[in-house]
Amino acid sequence: MIVDLFAGPGGLDVGAARLGMEVTGIERDHAACETRRAAGLGTVEGDVREYGPADFPDATGLAGSPPCQPYSVGGKGRGRAALDTVLRLAGWLAERRDITPELVGFDDERTGLVLEPLRWTLDAMDSGRPFQTVVLEQVSTVLPVWEAFAEILRAEGYHVATGRLSAEEFGVPQTRVRAFLIASLTHEVQLPEPTHQRYRKGAPQGQGALGLLPWVSMAEAIGWGMTDRPALTVAVGTAAGGPDPSCVGGSGARATLYGERDAGRWIGCARIVPAEDLPAYRGGRRDTIRLSVQDAALLQTFPADHPWRGSRTKQFEQIGNAVPCLLAQHVFAAGFGLPLAAAALTQEAA
Structure with missing residues (x-):
């Protein structure tokens, strides 16, 4: 044990x-x-x-x-x-x-x-x-x-x-x-x-050391998002401040996500929502990219049916810390x- x-x-x-x-x-x-x-x-x-x-x-x-x-x-x-x-x-x-x-x-x-x-x-x-x-x-x-x-x-x-x-x-x-x-x-x-x-910026998925599997993209894991790279990390938002708990990454990571979106490397972008609908959002951008609890959990390779408990913010805290x-x-x-x-x-x- x-x-x-x-x-x-x-x-x-x-x-x-x-x-x-x-x-x-x-x-x-x-x-x-x-x-x-x-x-x-x-x-x-x-x-x-x-x-x-x-x-x-x-x-x-x-x-x-x-x-x-x-x-x-x-x-x-x-x-x-x-x-x-x-x-x-x-x-x-x-x-x-x-x-x-x-x-x-x-x-x-x-x-x-x-x-x-x-x-x-x-x-x-x-x-x-x-x-x-x-x-x-x-x-x-x-x-x-x-x-x-x-x-x-x-x-x-x-x-x-x-x-x-x-x-x-x-x-x-x-x-x-x-x-x-x-x-x-x-x-x-x-x-x-x-x-x-290993992911390398600009290197196509599948090109790399022989005998290794291709890295897994965000899109493959959750069915939407960046099609040519993995996610950076999962943010840990709190009631006391910090990144919005449903976003991927902090300010630098979020900037990368916007760049992916603007370059057209997104599929299924329904989860991009206006900033005015997010009272906790302080980034100053017109909109922000959000994940569901299940999306974030899949990026951490939890089972799709892992039974998250607590408030929505607490669930994201748990996922981000795991x-x-x-x-x-x-x-x-x-x-x-x-x-x-x-x-x-x-x-x-x-």
């Missing part, structure tokens, strides 16, 4: 479940927990900081995708500004020092949550029941943290691989780059090898030493 920290609506867990793995996720957002329960995913509603390995004695694996907002280039950058402190505290954890007093010093309490997977892993090691496999995901700017974790875990006897993966190289219809860590006590590990071609399920499936297969063929699925097969 795998314990998934900061489990959200189940991006990592759906990927693991497709490989026959049992996962229990810890998540404190109520709407995300309702989505998980409706999808039949094991769920503990609560704060990761209030639990530990002793609460899950049957768990042999650990997964985690800590909140990315402090480290995202689209946010205020408080986590990135505190990176040196985070790395220092990781070293303290390796020395089994209590870092609790230091965590209250962060401007954004979410900054320190990136250290929780390391705390869990070391606590499990010290209890004599270590996790056999650890899989972690975050925005690409967190890679130095994963590399610091890797050095610590190698000293504890783990085989570790870290690096960045681009989602479209694994059949996900978006060019989302994320940092991953895979660790195993039982065997050498490496990040999964791409199964799909790890693409298909990418997660590849990473879990690599981490647990499963044959690559078990993970090499198109979105239709998934």
Whole structure:
């Protein structure tokens, strides 16, 4: 059984479940927990900081995708500004020092949550029941943290691989780059090898490295939209501001979408609506491009029938924060030493 920290609506867990793995996720957002329960995913509603390995004695694996907002280039950058402190505290954890007093010093309490997977892993090691496999995901700017974790875990006897993966190289219809860590006590590990071609601007779909499948376009995934490239990402809109939750990407991504539309590379553009019909829209453009909840979920390779719960904005928040399920499936297969063929699925097969 795998314990998934900061489990959200189940991006990592759906990927693991497709490989026959049992996962229990810890998540404190109520709407995300309702989505998980409706999808039949094991769920503990609560704060990761209030639990530990002793609460899950049957768990042999650990997964985690800590909140990315402090480290995202689209946010205020408080986590990135505190990176040196985070790395220092990781070293303290390796020395089994209590870092609790230091965590209250962060401007954004979410900054320190990136250290929780390391705390869990070391606590499990010290209890004599270590996790056999650890899989972690975050925005690409967190890679130095994963590399610091890797050095610590190698000293504890783990085989570790870290690096960045681009989602479209694994059949996900978006060019989302994320940092991953895979660790195993039982065997050498490496990040999964791409199964799909990398998107390159101006290069026709299907042209690229031999033996790789073509990248999947937005149009192929949801039946409308950009016909010659994947989506950039899925925005996380909130009631407090930020991108409209039904749009793809932030301001730069949205500009790309408008360029695709203006160049005539759109099909089924019924979801382009006047800005005056969107009170939360602040972009100043005459109109904006919108996605339905199901559209956005398909871009994250969730099942078409994944049972989203909560308000419309909360549903988009869940989707935008999730790890693409298909990418997660590849990473879990690599981490647990499963044959690559078990993970090499198109979105239709998934």
